[in-house]
Amino acid sequence: MQSKTSSFNRGMWIQSMRNVGWIGALYTLILLFIVPLQIILRYTGEVNKDGVYTERLKTLFEVSGSLQYLFMFTVPVVLAIFLFRYIQTKSAADYIHSLPISRGVLFWQNVLLGIVSLILPVIVSAIALFLIKDSVNVDDLYTLKLILHWAIDTIVLNIFVFAGALFAGMFTGMSILQGAFVYILFILPAALVQFFIMNINFYWYGFATNYYSGQNIQNLVPFIRIIDLLDAGKESYLSLVIYTIVACMLCFIACIAYQKRSLETATHAIAFKWLKPIFIYGLTTCSLLLWGMYFGEVKDSFKWLIFGYLFGSLLGYILGHMILAKTWRVFRKWKGYILFVAVAVVIGIGLKVDVFGYSTYLPNQEKIQSVYFGEEGYSLTDNPKSHDIEQGDYYKPPYYYSSRDTVNFIRALHKQIVKDHPTISKREMQSGDAHEITFAYNLKNGKKVVRQYRIREADYEAFYKRIIETPEYKNHSYYILEPDNKNMRYVTEVQIDAMYKKSEPITINDPNKIESLKEAIRTSIQNQTYEDTKTRQQSWSSIDFMDGNGQRVDSIPFEKSYKEVEKWLKHEKMFEDARIMPEDVSNVVIIKNKDHKTLQPEWVNNPSTVTKRKGALTIKDSKQIDYFLSHTTIQEHGDYIVVFRYKNSSPDVQMFDTSMIPTEIKEKLK
Incomplete structure (x- = not known):
């Protein structure tokens, strides 16, 4: 029985240092090796003749970045496991908690030691980076500001991962599960969302799987989010503040759980009784969605989807009980599974019946402000910031048609698809006989409606003809036709490369000729019929529009139906060089x-x-x-x-x- 407690215990601090001090020391050596030492090896000494050492670093995470991320996501976890290893062993837990030290003091003392063990290696490495800064061959290879950014980012994210590992450890009595739970904790939100989206696709006709999958689900995974931010050097103070707040919340929740957990839970898979059914049914649900998605996608069949549900749910339920009981003899506990299946069947029937009318919903014409229509649905979620114009990676935003005729024609096609409900096999998609089409409506009330379908275009040629031959569709299907095209302003050269002709491409640098060629192409495209666009004829050549850096801005095929382009080339005496003769x-x-x-x-x-x-x-x-x-x-x-x-x-x-x-x-x- 504890008769006296203290706010700090020097003996326990020394004992903990002996247990985990080697982790901090090893992490210091690792950081020194993968950052400062690598910079010394790469950027000091004699500069070679090829001028390799020319580029300045945008972020210090460019140096052995993959190794930095690896240790950022493992060292804090290992540290948390070793710091609180004693609560996962019954004899150690009984002994430590019999000492005159409160659990709160024990917890925060270990947390402080863990944070110090993660901060000191980064500070030592940052000092080393500062000391060698002026010895590298490249002027301002990195600045003091970059060092500070790197140090702050690394410290905050190390502490965030450490806090997650603490949180996971307080709800289990096994160290191995603590390590597993922390990574599951970080991945689970995104995984559940993705599993749900992929499974809904089998119930609601027209569900935009690719669209919702591309809605920054990866940002729900801290590992991916952190790497994306640090690789691009786009981390913000707001994101650091958010990670700090979340880390503090996880630590406080972990502290509460630590104070309330029973000593007898050491070596138990789950430390709290109320958490056990959540664990079992959570694992069963995840397994059900995962295996349902797998069999449904692979076999492209609703029957196989149901088989996947049965197999996955049974596997998850049995595995959950085995983990809790630490034995395979759990086959008598079937009542909970029957209850789970009953609930799952009710939910499944509700989704299949489509009580919300998702599959048949079509926005009224008077409510539509604009509509996107195309095969490349990914552009709806494409991030403009991921494109680098300086590297020739030009961003083309999705275009929403707003003219009354075009919107009505697109809606008519959508209405017919919903009515026909065509069944398309995976074989047809793979062979190219069918393709995916996306509709995205911007409504006047500010809402958005997105649908995706698999169709055979040959079944809807009359609808496609009306859409494709509208001026608005053509204007925004080709860069060159867009009236306010910003990318075309970078064009300084045109190259025409003929098929099956080994001669050098025709090069046009005269701005006046480039503009007149553009006009001929525009006229040819506007005169094209739907039938012209669907011919399987091979083009004569490719017309490439290049910027001042030699990067391709746009490429347009010289189609055999482009009579105005043909006339222009003949006038400029280039026709015979622009095609095979x-x-x-x-x-x-x-x-x-x-x-x-x-x-x-x-x-x-x-x-x-x-x-x-x-x-x-x-x-x-x-x-x-x-x-x-x-x-x-x-x-x-x-x-x-x-x-x-x-x-x-x-x-x-x-x-x-x-x-x-x-x-x-x-x-x-x-």
Whole structure:
């Protein structure tokens, strides 16, 4: 029985130092090795002739960053485990708590020792960085400000991870589970959200899985969030304050739990009785969602989804009881599982019936302010700050159509998809016969409605035609058509690189010619029909718009339907260099695809396997060669195999439909 307590115990402090002092010392050596020493090795001595040592550091986390993060997320955890190892061992817990020291004093004394053990190595390394600063070869490789930023960031985040490990340790009686729980604690929120999103996709038709998955879920994981911030050098005082506040909260909760936990819970998996059912059913729920998602995605079947639920829930429930009981003999505890299954079935039926009307909801026309429509739904959650214009990484924000006609046409397509509810297999998605389409409505009341579907575009050609041929759609499907395009202002050069022509690309530097070419491209695009956009014809060449740094701002194919571009090139006497010409071709060999095979890799690698077949027809007439050049395709299926033998390039094998072959040639191939 404790008769007297003290606010500080020197003996316990010395004993704890003996237990964990080696961790602080080892961490000091590690930090000195992976930061100051690495800078000395890389940036001192004789500068080589290639000028390797030229770039200044944006952040000190660029130096052995992966190792810094590794130890940032492990050393504080190991330290917390060793500091409170005594509460996980029954004999040690009985002895320590029989001493005349209150639990509160014990807790905060150990916390203080842990924080000191994490701060001192960083301070020592920061001093070393300051001392070697002027000895490196690069002027201002790093500044005192960068050292302070690095030290403060490392200290705050070390303490944050340490606090998480303390928090986890107070709710378990096993050190190994303390280490596991702390990482689960950091990952669990994001994992649960992701599991829920992936499973909802099987219940609500049109649920925008990719959109909600991209809504910064990774920011819920401290590991990813911290690394992203530190790598980019974009950490803010606000984020540091938030991590500090959370660390303080975790420490205070851990202190309360430490004072209330029973000594008998040492070696128990869970330290509090009320937490055991939460642990079991939480593990069961996570396992249910995980395995349901896995089997549902892999087999693309609702039946397999249900199998995954049964398998996952049973596995999680049994595993939870085994961890608590520390034995595999737990198969008699089935009543709780039956109750869990009953609740899960009720929730599942509610989701499947769609009591909220999610799958059939379509915003009224008068409530729509604008709408996004496209296959690249990721752009809705793309972060502009992740793009670096200086490195040629230009950001194109998602465009929301607002003209009345375009919005109505898009909504009509959406309405028809909801009505048809097409069933698309994973095979169709993989083969390209179907694709994913995203609708995102900005409503006048400030709300947003996002839906995603898998469809076959061929089933909705009439709807697509109306949308794609609107001026607004074209204006915002091509950089070059955007009236206020900010990226195009960086263009200083245009390169036109012809397909299958080994000559150097055409280079245009004259600003007036660049502008007139842009205008020809704009007119060609505006004159394009939906049918033109869906042809599988191969383009003549690529037109690349380059900035002053030689980075590509935009690339536009010179399509065979671009008559205005063709006219411009002929006027500038560039047309023959901008496309493959009949005189660049030795001959064209055509043979009927009697077996109806798709384009085979061996044909491409060894075209002679096609040209030497019986019945092959060789064409050398320049007009006929030009005809076939004008109809080259990128399709993999066709009634005829056509081999182009180029004079200055490797042969090319393509597939042509019967409608693309002139009648007189068909007669010869019978």
